[in-house]
Amino acid sequence: MSIQVTFHALSDPTRRAILSLLQSGPLNAQQIVDRFDITNATVSHHLSILKKAGLIIDDKQGKYIYYELNTSVLDEIIGWFSSLTGKKEEQNEK
Amino acid sequence: MSIQVTFHALSDPTRRAILSLLQSGPLNAQQIVDRFDITNATVSHHLSILKKAGLIIDDKQGKYIYYELNTSVLDEIIGWFSSLTGKKEEQNEK
Numbered sequence: 001m002s003i004q005v006t007f008h009a010l011s012d013p014t015r016r017a018i019l020s021l022l023q024s025g026p027l028n029a030q031q032i033v034d035r036f037d038i039t040n041a042t043v044s045h046h047l048s049i050l051k052k053a054g055l056i057i058d059d060k061q062g063k064y065i066y067y068e069l070n071t072s073v074l075d076e077i078i079g080w081f082s083s084l085t086g087k088k089e090e091q092n093e094k
Numbered sequence: 095m096s097i098q099v100t101f102h103a104l105s106d107p108t109r110r111a112i113l114s115l116l117q118s119g120p121l122n123a124q125q126i127v128d129r130f131d132i133t134n135a136t137v138s139h140h141l142s143i144l145k146k147a148g149l150i151i152d153d154k155q156g157k158y159i160y161y162e163l164n165t166s167v168l169d170e171i172i173g174w175f176s177s178l179t180g181k182k183e184e185q186n187e188k
Contacts, residue, residue, distance in 0.1 A: 004106070007105035008105045011101035011102045013098060019178055071179050074175055074178055078172055078175045081172045083114075084114065084116075084168055085165050085168045
């Protein structure tokens, strides 16, 4: 997975909104559909792109697949930006 | 300027390399060209996209235009990612 794919995934506002939604914890596809005025197919498409980009991971629990933020990839991205602004050390302290 | 434009700008590896190069301080277009095996025109194109994306700002000094990282936009992006991973407070403490 490349950072190029990751940034492409992040360029879409609905996908960023899905990530923000997952901030409070894992959700299944239907729970995500319920929060947006878009179809199941569209949500599935966005989830697939976010997953390929490494931004979310899925976890099958019984008959549902739950999606959650991939914090290790998000931390890597934060690290990259922080290194640009010279805040790498502060970031790594936590 | 939208975050969509910003993430699109970040999806290109050369543009990310230019940002990394500017980490150590402002450079003019020729200095950036000298570091990469690409033409002046290509560097100008990438600088234009980075500028439109708000990631860099330019500063005319005599006959040269110097480009530098726009740390306020980079901090905003870090803040967005940090809020996803629940590290907003830690980030804001610095």
